[in-house]
Structures are given as structure tokens and as C-alpha cells.
Amino acid sequence: MSLDPDCIFCKIISKKIPAKIVYEDEFAAAFEDLNPQAPVHILVVPKKHIPEVHAMSAEDREIVGHLFLAAKKIADQKGLHVKGYRMVINNGAGAGQSVFHIHLHILSGRRFSWPPG
Ligand code: 5GP
């Protein structure tokens, strides 16, 4: 998988910097967010460096589909589906994206309001 040596999530994927990894397979990895916004806050990332949803191409469809299945497996393992969980993708700095490597936030363990802040 192609990684970007300057990307913090690529460094986590390649184990160059530590993270609490909760799931890993050939195409995806998941780890606990450093600054959790809920009792459970996990980031699911593709092992390919894709900066944002808006940078995806058609060839990425399996990788991105795989992210959702990985998120479902993690939710299953942690029993998050019983009370529900929120999945968030911020796309672009104006929408709150701060790390430019696609990631799915899984948030659970508290009540969430709508519309989101
Ligand atoms: P974004 O704002 O791009 O949607 O989400 C980026 C997330 O990555 C934030 O929730 C932030 O707390 C988390 N984060 C940033 N740097 C690190 C890091 O080095 N390790 C971990 N585990 N999470 C990080």
C-alpha cells in the first residue's frame, strides 16, 4: 500500500509512531483517538494514503467499502451496535478535517445531538 512519509496516520500504520491499535487487516487499521470526544472514539483508516474523500478515485471503491466493514467488525467486537454509534468523516479543513488521510471516526458511549456541531 502506498504511504506518505510525512503523514501522521501513515506513520501509525507503519508503526513508526505508537498508537493504541484496536484492529488491523490487509487494507485497514483502527486505533484510539488521541483526544477522544466520547467514551469510545476510534479512527478507522485505509492502509493506502488517500488524503480526503474528495481525493478518492473509482479504483478506491473497494478500499473505502472495506473501511465500513472494518468499522462494523470493531462495533461488533465492542458491542457498540447495542446502544448505537456515530460514524463521522470530516472532509476538508472547513468541515473540521485536521489530518489529511481519510479516516472514519467511530464514536460511542454517550448521547449525541443532531444537528452535529
Ligand atoms: P479530523 O479532525 O481530521 O476529522 O480528525 C483527526 C483526529 O485525529 C482528531 O480527532 C485527533 O484527535 C486525532 N489525532 C491527531 N493526531 C493523532 C495522533 O498522533 N494519534 C492519534 N491516535 N490520534 C490523532
Ligand code: ZN
Ligand atoms: Zn497517510
